[in-house]
Amino acid sequence: xxxxxxxxxxxxxxxxxxxxxxxxxxxxxxxxxxxxxxxxxxxxxxxxxxxxxxxxxxxxxxxxxxxxxxxxxxxxxxxxxxxxxxxxxxxxxxxxxxxxxxxxxxxxxxxxxxxxxxxxxxxxxxxxxxxxxxxxxxxxxxxxxxxxxxxxxxxxxxxxxxxxxxxxxxxxxxxxxxxxxxxxxxxxxxxxxxxxxxxxxxxxxx
Ligand code: MN
Numbered sequence: 001x002x003x004x005x006x007x008x009x010x011x012x013x014x015x016x017x018x019x020x021x022x023x024x025x026x027x028x029x030x031x032x033x034x035x036x037x038x039x040x041x042x043x044x045x046x047x048x049x050x051x052x053x054x055x056x057x058x059x060x061x062x063x064x065x066x067x068x069x070x071x072x073x074x075x076x077x078x079x080x081x082x083x084x085x086x087x088x089x090x091x092x093x094x095x096x097x098x099x100x101x102x103x104x105x106x107x108x109x110x111x112x113x114x115x116x117x118x119x120x121x122x123x124x125x126x127x128x129x130x131x132x133x134x135x136x137x138x139x140x141x142x143x144x145x146x147x148x149x150x151x152x153x154x155x156x157x158x159x160x161x162x163x164x165x166x167x168x169x170x171x172x173x174x175x176x177x178x179x180x181x182x183x184x185x186x187x188x189x190x191x192x193x194x195x196x197x198x199x200x201x202x203x204x205x206x
Contacts, residue, residue: 007058010082014100021093025085034112035126037139038089039068041182043191044103049178051078051163053113053137055126058083064163067108067178068144072167078150080161092184094198104195106184109177111141133159136166142185143177146170 005012008025017024035054042050042063049067052059062078069076089110095102117129117136129135133152139145147166152159165171183190189197 005085008083008085011084014082016099020095020099022091022095023085023087025087034114036086036089036110037113037137037141038110039064039108039141039144040091040105041067041108041184041191042101042103042105043195044095044101049108050081052084052089053126054086054089055130057086059086059088060126060130062150062161062163068148068163069165070144070171070175070177071173072165072171074165074173076163078161078163090186092186092194094195104191104198106189106191106194107186108182109141109143109185111139113140114138116147133161143181 005025011025015022037054038050038052038059040050040052042048046065049064050061051064051068052061054060061081061084063081064076064078066076090107092106094104114137115123115126115129115135116138117124117126117134119128119132119134124132126135130150135150136147137150138147146168147170149164149166150161151164152161154160184194187194
């Protein structure tokens with residue numbers, strides 16, 4: 001227990017695990033299942049959506065202030081954040097005040113994904129795709145399906161990532177799941193309901 005993990009140094013260094021119920025991350029699964037993606041809605045200082053992709057034992061993470069779009073070609077700013085442990089993928093709850101990322105988290109969407117990144121007509125591993133700054137994935141979530149690209153533009157301090165909906169059969173400019181489907185895919189509850197439920201439990205003293 002509580003063995004520090006080199007891959008998760010940044011994640012573990014930002015948090016006090018006596019105070020937050022977020023997972024420490026001492027389990028690295030090595031299964032052969034399809035890799036997982038998760039999008040967590042996080043009502044922190046600024047509401048945002050955390051996109052996480054399972055890559056080689058950790059969750060590679062980007063914060064998306066406006067959340068993902070289903071409109072073909074729609075671009076959303078995606079800010080890289082620290083790698084998270086795999087068991088963060090089903091974390092929901094309230095990160096207490098004065099802790100890093102304080103606020104309520106729900107699992108807004110999740111499911112398997114497929115790496116469809118190609119370079120010169122050949123498939124390349126996710127790690128290489130991320131290093132190159134050009135990632136294409138096929139999501140099989142409950143709310144989001146089909147192709148999304150993560151693209152790094154600019155260099156050095158000016159570099160930024162964009163999440164772009166690939167124009168495919170699943171693209172639909174009329175849908176807007178960020179506003180019409182705000183609830184958790186695990187519990188059916190919204191951020192507000194999750195927050196008040198946790199508060200009630202604390203008030204019950206147990
Ligand atoms: Mn976050």
